[in-house]
């Protein structure tokens with residue numbers, strides 16, 4: 001963990017583009033509440049769950065218009081160099097200089113019609129086209145990406161993104177801190193010392209969490225799963241338990257030198273604010 005301790009801590013929050021008017025109202029309220037915590041930046045997903053490019057742009061613009069730092073996610077799967085070039089120029093024109101560069105999830109038929117196969121190619125393209133304009137974040141997987149044939153190959157592929165020009169990384173969420181610590185040690189052994197910020201998923205809803213975790217390969221430890229199952233539809237107990245578990249996780253990560261936390265807010269402020277307060281940040 002030594003490589004991580006030298007970096008200053010960055011706290012950030014992630015949104016997805018709200019689609020409906022009610023969703024937009026809820027998101028705006030969450031943005032205002034979370035802004036009081038003064039995170040370094042807010043990011044907004046792109047393409048995940050069917051969200052559109054326009055939705056990400058509008059969300060990022062609104063965050064920026066309210067005077068906050070905003071970082072759009074960009075995915076390259078199925079895209080073209082022309083399209084990514086336009087997207088980058090649009091963000092430069094908006095005054096954005098921070099970006100989260102991803103491959104994105106492959107479509108069901110797994111056909112890759114686009115001009116980019118992996119995120120390292122997107123990172124290299126952004127650097128080629130825009131020099132040092134953007135601070136580029138990439139994704140990291142302490143429990144390994146579901147498509148990776150083995151842990152070592154996934155680490156080597158992570159290294160490709162760093163060598164292509166990534167400045168820092170945000171991890172997929174996890175509940176086992178040892179997976180993160182081991183991942184950092186292995187990155188250090190490969191000579192990587194960029195900040196790798198843990199992605200934190202507050203626990204507020206068991207079924208939703210189980211669905212996300214199945215899709216992205218994040219493990220819910222058995223003891224947490226069993227407890228959550230035991231609460232059934234008792235949301236208050238799920239939230240109280242989730243707050244304890246995730247606060248303890250964050251506490252340990254920070255105590256051992258994690259360079260900040262990135263909260264997957266799901267456009268809601270309560271759980272993130274509660275964890276933040278308990279941590280005394």
Ligand code: FAD
Pocket residue numbers: 044045046047048049073074075100101102103104105106117118119120138139140145146147148149153154157158160161170171172173199
């Ligand atoms: P990559 O780094 O390209 O890796 C994908 C897989 O390919 C891995 O198994 C890797 O080992 C392998 N690989 C990588 N490079 C190579 C190579 N050169 N040769 C051979 N194999 C290689 N999804 C969205 O759709 N929208 C979002 O906004 C979004 N935001 C996210 C934010 C964070 C912080 C995280 C952790 C994930 C996010 N995702 C998002 C999900 C992400 O798009 C998926 O996990 C996707 O499957 C992989 O994206 P990646 O950028 O990590 O891909």
